[in-house]
Amino acid sequence: xxxxxxxxxxxxxxxxxxxxxxxxxxxxxxxxxxxxxxxxxxxxxxxxxxxxxxxxxxxxxxxxxxxxxxxxxxxxxxxxxxxxxxxxxxxxxxxxxxxxxxxxxxxxxxxxxxxxxxxxxxxxxxxxxxxxxxxxxxxxxxxxxxxxxxxxxxxxxxxxxxxxxxxxxxxxxxxxxxxxxxxxxxxxxxxxxxxxxxxxxxxxxxxxxxxxxxxxxxxxxxxxxxxxxxxxxxxxxxxxxxxxxxxxxxxxxxxxxxxxxxxxxxxxxxxxxxxxxxxxxxxxxxxxxxxxxxxxxxxxxxxxxxxxxxxxxxxxxxxxxxxxxxxxxxxxxxxxxxxxxxxxxxxxxxxxxxxxxxxxxxxxxxxxxxxxxxxxxxxxxxxxxxxxxxxxxxxxxxxxxxxxxxxxxxxxxxxxxxxxxxxxxxxxxxxxxxxxxxxxxxxxxxxxxxxxxxxxxxxxxxx
Numbered sequence: 001x002x003x004x005x006x007x008x009x010x011x012x013x014x015x016x017x018x019x020x021x022x023x024x025x026x027x028x029x030x031x032x033x034x035x036x037x038x039x040x041x042x043x044x045x046x047x048x049x050x051x052x053x054x055x056x057x058x059x060x061x062x063x064x065x066x067x068x069x070x071x072x073x074x075x076x077x078x079x080x081x082x083x084x085x086x087x088x089x090x091x092x093x094x095x096x097x098x099x100x101x102x103x104x105x106x107x108x109x110x111x112x113x114x115x116x117x118x119x120x121x122x123x124x125x126x127x128x129x130x131x132x133x134x135x136x137x138x139x140x141x142x143x144x145x146x147x148x149x150x151x152x153x154x155x156x157x158x159x160x161x162x163x164x165x166x167x168x169x170x171x172x173x174x175x176x177x178x179x180x181x182x183x184x185x186x187x188x189x190x191x192x193x194x195x196x197x198x199x200x201x202x203x204x205x206x207x208x209x210x211x212x213x214x215x216x217x218x219x220x221x222x223x224x225x226x227x228x229x230x231x232x233x234x235x236x237x238x239x240x241x242x243x244x245x246x247x248x249x250x251x252x253x254x255x256x257x258x259x260x261x262x263x264x265x266x267x268x269x270x271x272x273x274x275x276x277x278x279x280x281x282x283x284x285x286x287x288x289x290x291x292x293x294x295x296x297x298x299x300x301x302x303x304x305x306x307x308x309x310x311x312x313x314x315x316x317x318x319x320x321x322x323x324x325x326x327x328x329x330x331x332x333x334x335x336x337x338x339x340x341x342x343x344x345x346x347x348x349x350x351x352x353x354x355x356x357x358x359x360x361x362x363x364x365x366x367x368x369x370x371x372x373x374x375x376x377x378x379x380x381x382x383x384x385x386x387x388x389x390x391x392x393x394x395x396x397x398x399x400x401x402x403x404x405x406x407x408x409x410x411x412x413x414x415x416x417x418x419x420x421x422x423x424x425x426x427x428x429x430x431x432x433x434x435x436x437x438x439x440x441x442x443x444x445x446x447x448x449x450x451x452x453x454x455x456x457x458x459x460x461x462x463x
Contacts, residue, residue: 016052018124020045022295022305023287029294040287047283051310054276055355061233061270062350064253064262065240070347072243080349080388080406086132093135100152101131107157112300115444119168119306120295121160123183126308130185130413131156133405136395137414141421141429154433155417161440163187163409164306167363170194174315174366180288183306186356189380189408193323193360196379197372207369210318210361226275229321234267274320277310284311309359316362322370323361323377328353330381338385344392346385352406357381380408387411394418 023044027037066079090097105127112118121127134152143151164181167190171181182190201207241249241263249259256262288305295303313320331348338345357377364376388404391414395404405411420428 016045016048019048019122019284019288019307022120022122023291025299026291026294029298030291040291043283044287044291047280047287049280050283051277051280051308054273054278054280055310057273057276058270058354059273059351061266061273062354064266065237065350066347067252068240068244068248069350071248072240072245078344078388078392078404079347080352080384080404082129082352082406082410085404086129089132089136093132093139096135096139096148096152097128097132099149100135100156101127103149103153104131104156104160107153108160109300111157111161111440112303115161115440116447117161117165117440117444118300118302119161119164119181119183119304120300121164121183121306123306123308126183126185127156127160129405130159130410133395133410133414134417137418137421138429140394140418142426143429147426151429151433154437155413158433158436158440159185159409159413160306164304166191167194168304170363170366171312174312174362178304180311181304181306182309182312182359184309184355184359184407185409186309186352186359186380186384186407187409188412189356189383190360190363192383192408193364193372193376193380194367196376197364197366197368200368200371200375207372209369210316210322210365210373213318213370226271228318229274230268230271232267232321232325233270234264237263237267274313274317278314278317280310282314309355312359312362316365316373319361319365319373320358321361322373323359323364324354324357326374326377327357327360327381327384330357330378331385334382334385338389344389346388348381348385349406352384353381356384356407384408384411387415390415391418394422 020041024037024041027040032040105121108119108121112120131152134155135148138148138151138155160183163185164183164187167182167187168178170190172178184190198204238260241259244259246259249256249262253262284307288307328348328350331346331353335345335348337343357380360377360380361373364372364374366372368376384406387408388406388411391411392404394414395418405414417429417432420432424431
């Protein structure tokens with residue numbers, strides 16, 4: 001029995017298997033021929049592995065940058081990193097995390113089936129990270145055993161439904177339909193970026209997109225996003241590598257060789273990773289969206305698959321780089337403010353600023369063009385720099401680690417539920433969840449009533 005449960009949890013925790021399984025179910029419900037089912041399932045599986053492989057290449061390329069930055073500029077502090085903090089949390093909360101994750105996904109599906117919040121969150125690793133954080137928060141609040149699993153699953157299902165829901169209007173503008181949503185727990189930051197872009201373009205006139213940047217004739221080659229990303233990151237790496245010095249490279253990366261070669265290689269590796277991500281995204285989108293139609297029609301009417309953040313990168317490749325650099329700039333400005341005001345210093349985490357900043361840049365570009373991309377991702381970068389400071393006190397002993405959660409939704413959920421637990425105890429947390437679900441149900445009733453009224457009016461006009 002334990003082996004069966006372990007097998008199921010392994011599938012749930014592996015996003016490539018999970019998304020491929022969803023594709024298989026969808027194609028089966030559409031009664032596609034066996035060859036089409038095999039092709040669609042395998043291409044989805046391989047596409048997600050390509051996407052994940054690209055993300056791994058990018059992460060590996062970025063890994064040395066933070067250390068070189070700290071060494072070169074003599075700065076020490078807290079480095080927000082989801083993978084690092086989760087690896088620490090799982091040592092103590094592993095079983096609880098797995099159960100919260102499993103039942104939280106069921107809650108998400110039930111919400112999609114019976115309310116107007118139709119997104120099914122399919123980013124497995126982010127689901128795992130959020131489950132781990134909730135396990136810590138609710139344990140600190142005093143929950144144990146069944147109660148801990150129950151409140152954790154309800155909270156997880158809640159944020160899995162809400163995060164992509166608030167972003168869908170911007171996803172609709174980007175993609176032209178509701179065929180796909182964004183399943184990444186930086187949602188609040190991406191909403192801020194989209195809103196910022198909208199405020200900079202209230203007239204909703206045609207904007208100067210990041211993809212329409214006019215390069216001088218001699219720099220026309222920079223229109224190729226792969227070339228632009230590689231060149232920019234090589235320059236960034238060279239600056240930081242020279243600041244850190246050859247001694248740091250030799251000591252920490254014995255096989256790195258000369259610092260110039262090391263910097264240029266890492267910059268090129270970063271661009272290669274982004275290129276691989278974009279190819280994986282295209283593979284996944286071409287298969288998962290049509291396959292998901294089967295689930296939408298048969299099991300969860302009108303449901304929307306919510307996929308990982310690189311899913312939006314193909315809509316504005318230039319905004320990916322612009323968003324990353326602008327978000328990182330926001331992190332640097334925040335770090336200076338923290339040092340000047342005596343707050344704990346949060347070192348800009350290169351990985352969260354890339355993935356979250358790049359995504360924010362695409363959202364800002366969708367509503368406000370180049371200005372929206374720069375401003376939206378910069379503001380997002382400031383937010384994910386300051387919010388971790390407010391989160392740390394509610395993480396118990398885990399809050400004293402030299403790392404913490406980074407992305408917007410992690411910090412907001414932790415601050416809200418941690419604050420409720422600290423000030424109103426378990427009753428406050430239960431009340432907060434009850435109110436949230438009541439509001440979701442109320443919203444669903446109202447929107448369903450409006451839809452029915454609109455349908456009646458359309459029928460009357462047709463007659």
